[in-house]
Amino acid sequence: MSVYNNQIAVVGKVGKDAEIKEIEDIGTVARFPLAVYRTGKGDTVKTDWFNVECWHDLARGAFEKCVKGARVIVVGSMKFDQYEKDGIKQNRTSLAAREIGLDIAVDKGQTDEDPF
Numbered sequence: 001m002s003v004y005n006n007q008i009a010v011v012g013k014v015g016k017d018a019e020i021k022e023i024e025d026i027g028t029v030a031r032f033p034l035a036v037y038r039t040g041k042g043d044t045v046k047t048d049w050f051n052v053e054c055w056h057d058l059a060r061g062a063f064e065k066c067v068k069g070a071r072v073i074v075v076g077s078m079k080f081d082q083y084e085k086d087g088i089k090q091n092r093t094s095l096a097a098r099e100i101g102l103d104i105a106v107d108k109g110q111t112d113e114d115p116f
Contacts, residue, residue: 010074014068030054
């Protein structure tokens with residue numbers, strides 16, 4: 001039995017169409033930005049952006065369904081990577097998705113509290 005100690009679930013809108021690529025000897029990966037409403041009304045709305053990463057079959061499904069503007073529910077783990085670029089250490093944070101679902105509500109009834 002596996003236990004997920006690092007688990008997060010977010011609901012938001014896809015910021016741009018998922019991009020997919022094959023990585024030799026590893027598999028298929030898809031990535032897309034996800035806008036998640038945090039707080040505020042009108043001009044004071046605050047949005048958090050998550051870089052979502054998914055692999056294999058989930059990547060292929062994300063590539064087909066995660067298009068700009070789609071409202072989705074993502075469950076996964078926060079992933080923190082460090083890499084070097086031009087001799088400078090860089091940090092990258094992403095949401096490694098285990099599950100992605102489409103929000104199938106017909107009409108969310110747009111409100112000031114939730115701009116999505």
